[in-house]
Amino acid sequence: MDFVLLVIEILAILVSAYAGMIEAKRQDFDFVGISTAAMVTAFGGGTLRDLLLDRTPLFWVENYQYPIIIFFLSMIALVAFRYNKELFRQRVMLYIDALGLGLFSAVGVGIALQLNTPLFPAVLIGVITATAGGVLRDILCNKIPEVFLKTTQLYVTCSFIACWFYIGFYLLGYGEIIGLSVCILVAFVTRVLAVKLDLSLPF
Amino acid sequence: MDFVLLVIEILAILVSAYAGMIEAKRQDFDFVGISTAAMVTAFGGGTLRDLLLDRTPLFWVENYQYPIIIFFLSMIALVAFRYNKELFRQRVMLYIDALGLGLFSAVGVGIALQLNTPLFPAVLIGVITATAGGVLRDILCNKIPEVFLKTTQLYVTCSFIACWFYIGFYLLGYGEIIGLSVCILVAFVTRVLAVKLDLSLPF
Amino acid sequence: MDFVLLVIEILAILVSAYAGMIEAKRQDFDFVGISTAAMVTAFGGGTLRDLLLDRTPLFWVENYQYPIIIFFLSMIALVAFRYNKELFRQRVMLYIDALGLGLFSAVGVGIALQLNTPLFPAVLIGVITATAGGVLRDILCNKIPEVFLKTTQLYVTCSFIACWFYIGFYLLGYGEIIGLSVCILVAFVTRVLAVKLDLSLPF
Numbered sequence: 001m002d003f004v005l006l007v008i009e010i011l012a013i014l015v016s017a018y019a020g021m022i023e024a025k026r027q028d029f030d031f032v033g034i035s036t037a038a039m040v041t042a043f044g045g046g047t048l049r050d051l052l053l054d055r056t057p058l059f060w061v062e063n064y065q066y067p068i069i070i071f072f073l074s075m076i077a078l079v080a081f082r083y084n085k086e087l088f089r090q091r092v093m094l095y096i097d098a099l100g101l102g103l104f105s106a107v108g109v110g111i112a113l114q115l116n117t118p119l120f121p122a123v124l125i126g127v128i129t130a131t132a133g134g135v136l137r138d139i140l141c142n143k144i145p146e147v148f149l150k151t152t153q154l155y156v157t158c159s160f161i162a163c164w165f166y167i168g169f170y171l172l173g174y175g176e177i178i179g180l181s182v183c184i185l186v187a188f189v190t191r192v193l194a195v196k197l198d199l200s201l202p203f
Numbered sequence: 204m205d206f207v208l209l210v211i212e213i214l215a216i217l218v219s220a221y222a223g224m225i226e227a228k229r230q231d232f233d234f235v236g237i238s239t240a241a242m243v244t245a246f247g248g249g250t251l252r253d254l255l256l257d258r259t260p261l262f263w264v265e266n267y268q269y270p271i272i273i274f275f276l277s278m279i280a281l282v283a284f285r286y287n288k289e290l291f292r293q294r295v296m297l298y299i300d301a302l303g304l305g306l307f308s309a310v311g312v313g314i315a316l317q318l319n320t321p322l323f324p325a326v327l328i329g330v331i332t333a334t335a336g337g338v339l340r341d342i343l344c345n346k347i348p349e350v351f352l353k354t355t356q357l358y359v360t361c362s363f364i365a366c367w368f369y370i371g372f373y374l375l376g377y378g379e380i381i382g383l384s385v386c387i388l389v390a391f392v393t394r395v396l397a398v399k400l401d402l403s404l405p406f
Numbered sequence: 407m408d409f410v411l412l413v414i415e416i417l418a419i420l421v422s423a424y425a426g427m428i429e430a431k432r433q434d435f436d437f438v439g440i441s442t443a444a445m446v447t448a449f450g451g452g453t454l455r456d457l458l459l460d461r462t463p464l465f466w467v468e469n470y471q472y473p474i475i476i477f478f479l480s481m482i483a484l485v486a487f488r489y490n491k492e493l494f495r496q497r498v499m500l501y502i503d504a505l506g507l508g509l510f511s512a513v514g515v516g517i518a519l520q521l522n523t524p525l526f527p528a529v530l531i532g533v534i535t536a537t538a539g540g541v542l543r544d545i546l547c548n549k550i551p552e553v554f555l556k557t558t559q560l561y562v563t564c565s566f567i568a569c570w571f572y573i574g575f576y577l578l579g580y581g582e583i584i585g586l587s588v589c590i591l592v593a594f595v596t597r598v599l600a601v602k603l604d605l606s607l608p609f
Contacts, residue, residue, distance in 0.1 A: 024554070027550060027554075028555070028556060029554045029555065029556070030554065030555065030556040030558070030606065030607040030609065031607050031609055032553060032554055032561075032562040032563060032607065033551070033553075033554025033555070036554065036562075037554075039530075047458070051254060051457060051458075052250070052254075052261060052264075053259075053260075054257070054259040054260075054460070056459075056460040057459075057460075057521075057523070058458060058527075060527060061458075061523050061524065061527040064524035064525075064526050064527050067526055067527060067530060068526050071526075078609050082609075115260075117260070117264050118264065118267035119267075120267050120270055120271050120274075121261075121263060121264040121267050121270060124242075124270060135343075139342060139343070139345075139545060140541075140545070140551060140554075141550065142345065142545075142548065142549060142550045143345060144230060144344065144345045145236070145343060147235060147236075148227070148230075148232045148233065148235055148236025148239065148240075148343075149231070149232065149233065149236070150231060150232070150233040152233070155235075156235040156239075157235060200233065201233040201234050201235065203233065203234055203281050203285075254457060255453070255457075255464060255467075256462075256463075257460070257462040257463075318463075320463070320467050321467065321470035322470075323470050323473055323474050323477075324464075324466060324467040324470050324473060327445075327473060338546075342545060342546070342548075345548065346548060347433060347547065347548045348439070348546060350438060350439075351430070351433075351435045351436065351438055351439025351442065351443075351546075352434070352435065352436065352439070353434060353435070353436040355436070358438075359438040359442075360438060403436065404436040404437050404438065406436065406437055406484050406488075
């Protein structure tokens with residue numbers, strides 16, 4: 001199980017870094033901008049969580065392999081962009097990103113609960129962990145954060161719902177693995193449905 | 204007195220959250236964007252203060268009722284917006300916001316002084332506590348922060364002056380309640396005057 | 407040597423604060439905006455480093471003279487701007503800024519290594535210390551961060567290379583002063599060359 005989670009984590013980090021690079025490329029950033037956007041998208045949410053909860057060292061300092069991987073991925077992506085090739089297909093990216101959305105939500109809530117955070121702020125921290133990276137990237141790119149727009153398919157909402165499922169199973173006394181799996185499942189299903197059925201908040 | 208301060212705090216948080224929602228509404232944000240803008244406006248300054256001073260847990264984690272209240276207020280506001288109704292009148296908002304400006308300035312300086320922050324940085328932290336939420340909201344909305352513009356009536360300046368009054372009474376050995384009351388009074392009077400007389404920095 | 411470093415530090419802080427003011431002036435900010443932009447440009451990188459490494463008190467709280475100096479410099483600059491005078495010549499600014507780029511890179515990596523940060527994240531923190539202030543200022547001014555654009559002459563890259571030189575000399579067992587000097591030298595030479603020869607990242 002741990003191995004499965006590690007694989008999901010790595011893939012999700014790669015995919016969100018890649019999403020950051022695509023956005024940076026659209027703004028015609030150079031390599032500095034592209035690798036920064038990649039790291040901010042991938043690590044922004046977790047970094048904000050660690051700052052808000054006063055955890056140290058930061059997870060990308062502890063798992064220093066992650067920034068190294070993303071640095072080299074940025075180089076590979078630059079070459080791929082030049083030949084108009086995509087490293088990940090759109091559909092594959094959606095699935096991996098939806099899994100990551102659930103995983104990072106669960107990790108965020110779980111860490112917050114461990115540190116005795118009350119339920120509602122714990123859910124907020126789960127949502128921040130999973131979604132703040134993209135918001136920070138949009139700010140860096142001088143854009144209105146995409147997830148706040150009415151035209152955007154449910155994203156933060158999926159994380160929010162999934163976090164409450166995690167809390168529910170936690171309060172019922174189920175183990176962490178159950179809560180984590182349910183959270184990933186709920187985020188994955190709601191997010192994929194939202195994209196397939198083009199669901200967005202009507203208000 | 205404590206009760207009066209609590210009432211001011213709650214009203215000021217509600218009013219600044221509401222100001223965040225109005226701005227978000229202008230950008231045509233959905234519910235995710237509106238509630239985020241509300242929370243960032245209301246809690247951004249205090250959160251930045253807590254991060255800069257390395258305080259933990261954050262005040263909105265400890266007082267977890269506040270984010271819950273704002274979450275539900277966002278829902279009510281959404282309905283009100285639909286019927287073009289205003290939850291608070293413009294004039295009422297000015298008065299409450301001016302009280303909050305003074306209160307949060309005083310709280311910020313007070314906490315900074317308790318942690319042995321030298322005077323000038325303590326004043327900066329008071330100003331940040333009272334005004335950074337609005338700056339962060341404007342960044343989220345991809346706007347130039349309003350308080351930096353020449354056309355904006357004195358706001359940060361009122362907080363800055365009020366903070367120095369707090370420091371003055373603190374150095375003179377007066378109790379915290381006196382300093383707090385004077386700080387709120389000065390911020391309130393200067394801010395209301397600035398709006399009524401349309402005063403802004405000439406440079 | 408300590409005295410030389412202190413002089414470089416003060417000059418570099420003044421120059422980056424001044425660069426912040428110029429940018430703020432271009433946006434037609436008032437005094438609040440100009441002094442905020444000055445402080446964010448000068449202290450933003452170091453503040454982010456201290457937050458990420460969980461160091462307390464922040465360096466501008468400890469060295470409280472710096473924000474005071476910048477506050478009064480902002481006032482002087484306002485008067486100078488009015489008479490269209492420049493406080494620093496463009497060429498002088500380039501040289502001092504290039505020295506500061508090296509100094510702050512070295513200080514950032516050095517502190518990170520002291521706190522047992524692995525090498526790659528330590529370099530990132532060095533680069534953040536030296537360059538994040540300008541990025542935060544551009545975000546405040548609602549602009550795309552200049553250092554991310556293809557048209558910008560090497561800046562972050564110079565800091566990145568200089569940080570690795572610091573790490574190299576550190577691993578070879580040389581003292582801190584050697585590492586620091588080499589780091590400053592490398593950043594200075596590469597940055598000045600980049601500007602003189604108009605070098606930017608080709609991708």
